[in-house]
Amino acid sequence: MLNSSLLGDVYPFLWENLGYWNSQVNVSYHNSCEEMVRQHFSLLKKKDKIRILDLACGKGGSIITLTSELRIARLDAMDIQEAFLKIPKQEFEIRKLGDLNFEFEKTISGNSSFPIHFYDSIVCIDSAYHFKNIPDFIKSCKLWLNSTGELVFTTVSKNSDERIGYLDRFLFYFAGISTCSVLENREINQILTTNGFSNIKIQTINEQVLRGFANWVDTIRETQSIYNLFSFDWIKIKATALFCKRLLRQKKFSYVLLYGQRGY
Numbered sequence: 001m002l003n004s005s006l007l008g009d010v011y012p013f014l015w016e017n018l019g020y021w022n023s024q025v026n027v028s029y030h031n032s033c034e035e036m037v038r039q040h041f042s043l044l045k046k047k048d049k050i051r052i053l054d055l056a057c058g059k060g061g062s063i064i065t066l067t068s069e070l071r072i073a074r075l076d077a078m079d080i081q082e083a084f085l086k087i088p089k090q091e092f093e094i095r096k097l098g099d100l101n102f103e104f105e106k107t108i109s110g111n112s113s114f115p116i117h118f119y120d121s122i123v124c125i126d127s128a129y130h131f132k133n134i135p136d137f138i139k140s141c142k143l144w145l146n147s148t149g150e151l152v153f154t155t156v157s158k159n160s161d162e163r164i165g166y167l168d169r170f171l172f173y174f175a176g177i178s179t180c181s182v183l184e185n186r187e188i189n190q191i192l193t194t195n196g197f198s199n200i201k202i203q204t205i206n207e208q209v210l211r212g213f214a215n216w217v218d219t220i221r222e223t224q225s226i227y228n229l230f231s232f233d234w235i236k237i238k239a240t241a242l243f244c245k246r247l248l249r250q251k252k253f254s255y256v257l258l259y260g261q262r263g264y
Contacts, residue, residue, distance in 0.1 A: 021212025
């Protein structure tokens with residue numbers, strides 16, 4: 001996890017994603033993370049009174065954005081770290097968000113108490129590659145979605161069938177990315193199709209995510225104190241930015257936004 005306060009996020013809900021960066025002036029890390037969420041739900045067809053599941057919700061930034069910009073009938077969320085889940089849950093209770101139902105659960109595996117064939121939408125923002133493998137991730141989502149449910153997620157994909165090298169395997173491991181989840185787009189498309197998804201869309205967003213994050217880290221480096229520059233948190237941020245640059249330079253991998261809908 002990145003220390004997003006070093007990236008300029010001073011809001012109560014510290015973000016955990018790389019952000020979606022555009023050419024607007026005065027873009028901030030916080031705004032780019034909100035834009036990443038918007039890019040996901042902009043693909044959803046149903047946006048009114050929806051039942052939504054947020055997988056790997058982190059510290060709640062995505063949840064607050066979703067509830068402020070969509071008409072949600074029910075929102076459930078999962079994350080592997082229980083401490084993260086306490087933050088948005090407390091905020092929901094403070095805000096008293098009308099009749100919105102919500103549950104938070106400490107897991108990102110398929111073993112969940114959440115209802116099956118229930119949700120209109122599932123979003124997984126900048127996290128699908130942390131799952132053990134993409135096929136099991138998609139199968140779990142299929143189980144939770146209703147007959148016309150929509151799935152939106154982001155992940156890293158391969159641009160060819162070339163085997164992932166040892167150095168890249170090590171770097172993926174350092175970044176918490178399972179190499180079993182790094183597949184070609186055609187493979188992901190086939191897995192989605194096999195599991196009954198159609199209207200599949202795959203968008204490559206390397207420039208908006210990988211280059212955008214790397215450029216932001218270079219920009220804010222000048223604002224860091226000497227203490228911060230030698231801290232473990234900043235070294236991790238810098239390593240992530242360098243990894244993004246490597247992915248761009250190699251052109252072996254892409255950062256992709258995917259959409260699929262059941263029953264069509």
